[in-house]
Amino acid sequence: MHLPVYFAPLEGVTDAAFRRVHSEHFTGVHKYFIPFVSPTQDLVFTPREKRNILPEYNQGYTAVPQVLTRKADHFLWAANHFADMGYGEVNLNAGCPSGTVTAKGKGSGMLTDIPGLERFLDEVMAKSPLPVSVKTRIGFTSPAEFERIMEVYNQYPLHELIIHPRTRSQQYEGRANKFIYRDALAASPLRIVYNGDLFTAEDCRRHAEENEKTAALMLGRGLIGNPALAQELSGGERLTKEAFISFHDALMQAHADFHPRNVVFGRMKEFMKYAVCSFEDFDKPRKKLRKAANMDMYLDAVHRLFDEHDISETPGYEP
Numbered sequence: 001m002h003l004p005v006y007f008a009p010l011e012g013v014t015d016a017a018f019r020r021v022h023s024e025h026f027t028g029v030h031k032y033f034i035p036f037v038s039p040t041q042d043l044v045f046t047p048r049e050k051r052n053i054l055p056e057y058n059q060g061y062t063a064v065p066q067v068l069t070r071k072a073d074h075f076l077w078a079a080n081h082f083a084d085m086g087y088g089e090v091n092l093n094a095g096c097p098s099g100t101v102t103a104k105g106k107g108s109g110m111l112t113d114i115p116g117l118e119r120f121l122d123e124v125m126a127k128s129p130l131p132v133s134v135k136t137r138i139g140f141t142s143p144a145e146f147e148r149i150m151e152v153y154n155q156y157p158l159h160e161l162i163i164h165p166r167t168r169s170q171q172y173e174g175r176a177n178k179f180i181y182r183d184a185l186a187a188s189p190l191r192i193v194y195n196g197d198l199f200t201a202e203d204c205r206r207h208a209e210e211n212e213k214t215a216a217l218m219l220g221r222g223l224i225g226n227p228a229l230a231q232e233l234s235g236g237e238r239l240t241k242e243a244f245i246s247f248h249d250a251l252m253q254a255h256a257d258f259h260p261r262n263v264v265f266g267r268m269k270e271f272m273k274y275a276v277c278s279f280e281d282f283d284k285p286r287k288k289l290r291k292a293a294n295m296d297m298y299l300d301a302v303h304r305l306f307d308e309h310d311i312s313e314t315p316g317y318e319p
């Protein structure tokens, strides 16, 4: 497949340790999107945000920081810092479905106030020191909202527009709406990136064949599930068990360098929630991993998985 592949930001999974270890073990990812920072009134990055965004934690690959805010001045404050740090792009989160976020008009909440979104983009596009890309959903409650939303985006010279074709109401349920995506793609002068439910190499190849204008694919759960997915798509080696185990162990060590055992357990369990799907007959091990209540139970479950199950024919993610 010829399309560039981007790693989607997943708060709680694709943190700095994950991105570093992933980029050291696998090829094929053109950009890693960093989970959002959300500026507050006092305009300081929290220690946790700093561990995610400072350049020293993002060496060896191309990273794109993301901002969750509805205030143009807060976005510009962050963008100016990112420019000073040497980043080449800043991304706006207009997709987050969480109730606490949307209640403040942020994330996909921005899609409920079209004049507000226009004012935001007017100011940000006029003053941003960096090219601005946007990651959006197709509406808050209905896909019918997307036509108007696209009219807004299409007015601006966005660096890229990443479309996750679900509404906020869908959260991550139901299906990504391919038809709405196709219509928006056909009518837009922008560089459009597709994101949503591409879980295997076959899914990605099919999307590329059916949507010639798509400029890049952004992969989240599929690329966590099969960490060699981008590598395979760009002509490199398919996922092997040796490569998986080596990645798994390095990731666990990287978390252990920074965090106590219970935090390492939580991070690894979250990662394996997706990655267990890359093994044959993963139903039982998935249940065992779900039940794991501490690190010992987790290690017991993964060691069994590694001993008794091979990598499946179609590694990826299954909801």
Ligand SMILES: Cc1cc2nc3c(=O)[nH]c(=O)nc-3n(C[C@H](O)[C@H](O)[C@H](O)COP(=O)(O)O)c2cc1C
Pocket (backbone or CB within 6 Å): 008, 009, 010, 011, 012, 034, 035, 036, 066, 093, 095, 096, 135, 164, 172, 195, 196, 197, 198, 218, 219, 220, 221, 222
């Ligand atoms: C646990 C979790 C955390 C996420 N965190 C972010 C985030 O920080 N910023 C963002 O834009 N999207 C976030 N997303 C959305 C993903 O980037 C992506 O759009 C979504 O998973 C759909 O893509 P996929 O089907 O390839 O996984 C998150 C999704 C999940 C499940």
